[in-house]
Amino acid sequence: MKDSIYFTVEERAFFERIIDDGLMQDGRRGVYWWIVRIAIARSLQESDEPDERYKAMPKSPSELHLEQITGRAKEPDYDDAFALLLSLRRDEDLFENHDLYVEVLQRHARRGMELLHESWLPGTSFHDVLLDSLYFRPSVDDDHSTNKGDVQFDILKKGLQQIGVDANPIGEPISGPRLSRHRLTLGGVEDYDRLRRGLEDLAFAIGLGTGTIAFGREPGERRVVLDIPRPSGAWRDVPWPPLVEAFMSSDAALAVCPGVDVIGEPVVFDFVEAPHMFVAGATGSGKSVCMNAILLSMLASDNPPELLMIDPKGVDFAEYDGLKLLRGEKVVTEMGAAVVMLRAVVEEMDARQERLREFGARNIAEARAAGSPMRRLVVVVDELADFLMSRTGAEEPLVRIAQKARAVGIHLLLATQRPEAATFPGLLRANIPSRIALTVQKSSDSRIILDESGAEDLMMRGDMLIKLAGRPLLRAHGARVDVADVKRAVAAANSRHT
Numbered sequence: 061m062k063d064s065i066y067f068t069v070e071e072r073a074f075f076e077r078i079i080d081d082g083l084m085q086d087g088r089r090g091v092y093w094w095i096v097r098i099a100i101a102r103s104l105q106e107s108d109e110p111d112e113r114y115k116a117m118p119k120s121p122s123e124l125h126l127e128q129i130t131g132r133a134k135e136p137d138y139d140d141a142f143a144l145l146l147s148l149r150r151d152e153d154l155f156e157n158h159d160l161y162v163e164v165l166q167r168h169a170r171r172g173m174e175l176l177h178e179s180w181l182p183g184t185s186f187h188d189v190l191l192d193s194l195y196f197r198p199s200v201d202d203d204h205s206t207n208k209g210d211v212q213f214d215i216l217k218k219g220l221q222q223i224g225v226d227a228n229p230i231g232e233p234i235s236g237p238r239l240s241r242h243r244l245t246l247g248g249v250e251d252y253d254r255l256r257r258g259l260e261d262l263a264f265a266i267g268l269g270t271g272t273i274a275f276g277r278e279p280g281e282r283r284v285v286l287d288i289p290r291p292s293g294a295w296r297d298v299p300w301p302p303l304v305e306a307f308m309s310s311d312a313a314l315a316v317c318p319g320v321d322v323i324g325e326p327v328v329f330d331f332v333e334a335p336h337m338f339v340a341g342a343t344g345s346g347k348s349v350c351m352n353a354i355l356l357s358m359l360a361s362d363n364p365p366e367l368l369m370i371d372p373k374g375v376d377f378a379e380y381d382g383l384k385l386l387r388g389e390k391v392v393t394e395m396g397a398a399v400v401m402l403r404a405v406v407e408e409m410d411a412r413q414e415r416l417r418e419f420g421a422r423n424i425a426e427a428r429a430a431g432s433p434m435r436r437l438v439v440v441v442d443e444l445a446d447f448l449m450s451r452t453g454a455e456e457p458l459v460r461i462a463q464k465a466r467a468v469g470i471h472l473l474l475a476t477q478r479p480e481a482a483t484f485p486g487l488l489r490a491n492i493p494s495r496i497a498l499t500v501q502k503s504s505d506s507r508i509i510l511d512e513s514g515a516e517d518l519m520m521r522g523d524m525l526i527k528l529a530g531r532p533l534l535r536a537h538g539a540r541v542d543v544a545d546v547k548r549a550v551a552a553a554n555s556r557h558t
């Protein structure tokens with residue numbers, strides 16, 4: 061019977077750092093399992109289950125036993141409590157399957173370690189990180205007053221002096237969900253160029269470990285803004301439900317809200333104007349969560365579109381199965397079937413054109429105003445790269461839809477984790493002007509998505525750059541859409557629309 065949980069050598073080294081620098085226990089042995097328990101608690105804060113990555117046996121394992129972690133067969137013994145908690149969470153009886161129980165515990169422990177690693181910088185207080193991440197999950201509703209992760213102006217001022225820039229603050233910094241905005245008046249015109257060129261040195265001078273400082277002008281004499289990232293332990297998540305109201309009042313034909321801007325204001329745009337969108341980011345960047353925010357925005361509309369969803373991986377959108385507004389009420393996971401359905405959409409464009417003529421309308425909005433029940437259709441393709449590489453002839457119908465479908469109310473929402481020239485080919489690119497880039501590995505990936513670099517400096521977890529036709533590039537932080545939000549939205553849509 062399994063009773064060990066394994067960690068990599070690096071994870072073991074991280075235990076040591078937490079013990080020595082974080083908890084300040086003078087390297088006393090015997091507290092490893094405290095950290096493992098903290099890590100499990102941290103992982104349980106996430107709404108999803110830790111994936112296979114955390115299951116694999118590390119090459120050079122360091123081992124802890126259930127006896128140490130849950131106190132199994134010792135005093136006090138929390139083993140049953142752990143098993144019950146995980147069984148309830150997974151809706152699965154782990155008392156019946158001991159090996160699975162140990163594996164699930166290992167996955168949570170290792171993911172929790174990774175999350176702690178992301179949010180704690182040695183040299184800062186580990187206790188603060190714990191308080192923030194385990195007890196408080198402040199949301200974007202909180203007021204925008206100074207946050208403890210903000211760089212104070214005296215530190216910023218010293219950094220500015222080191223790069224030879226004279227500046228004075230205008231008011232207090234504004235704490236957005238992840239960045240703090242400092243508004244400044246520069247001493248002289250020459251300071252502008254010095255600041256622009258010295259941003260990296262400034263980041264170094266004020267001790268910024270990761271992330272880059274963004275810089276922009278604002279109206280007023282010699283006024284600029286600096287957006288400075290906070291450590292991830294001081295980020296505030298952006299929950300989904302409060303955002304819904306913000307975009308319901310929008311007069312857009314199909315309002316979509318993927319998240320909030322740097323200072324926490326909802327970002328809302330009209331998908332009809334988009335009229336197609338390409339979303340890309342490296343694995344784990346928050347692409348699925350971002351797609352969910354877009355889709356839930358659409359479902360919340362008084363006049364939601366019909367959806368056709370294609371997901372070759374078949375895992376990320378399972379909660380949409382059974383949605384009455386979903387064509388076939390099922391996400392299409394088989395690529396051959398998906399191509400057949402896309403070709404049918406191409407034919408449907410002609411039929412829709414015919415119906416527009418019957419109503420004497422030039423587009424779907426006019427047809428609906430004249431009494432046509434025609435709904436918009438949004439064709440969603442996740443993992444576009446896999447789909448196009450499968451050589452099933454998927455590109456041709458997608459290009460035709462991208463070129464022609466706007467007037468008849470058919471829109472594309474395409475996503476990929478592999479933004480490469482071959483997987484976002486020329487004809488699609490040319491016809492899909494609206495793009496969202498989540499974090500990518502290289503600036504060349506960013507250029508494929510946005511036609512400019514920048515997305516390689518984003519900070520994961522839904523951090524994004526949005527490019528809409530004719531508008532300047534916008535930095536945004538994605539709403540944290542949970543599985544429960546999706547289930548609620550699907551149930552609500554099913555009760556409102558048939």
Ligand SMILES: Nc1ncnc2c1ncn2[C@@H]1O[C@H](COP(=O)(O)OP(=O)(O)OP(=O)(O)O)[C@@H](O)[C@H]1O
Pocket residue numbers: 106108297298341342343344345346347348349350376477521522523537538539540541
């Ligand atoms: N807006 C957000 N706010 C907070 N956390 C987020 C947000 N978006 C994503 N995350 C975190 O990042 C994790 C990965 O997100 P997601 O599954 O959407 O990534 P992905 O890019 O779709 O990954 P993959 O391509 O591997 O499926 C989530 O489990 C969540 O913990």
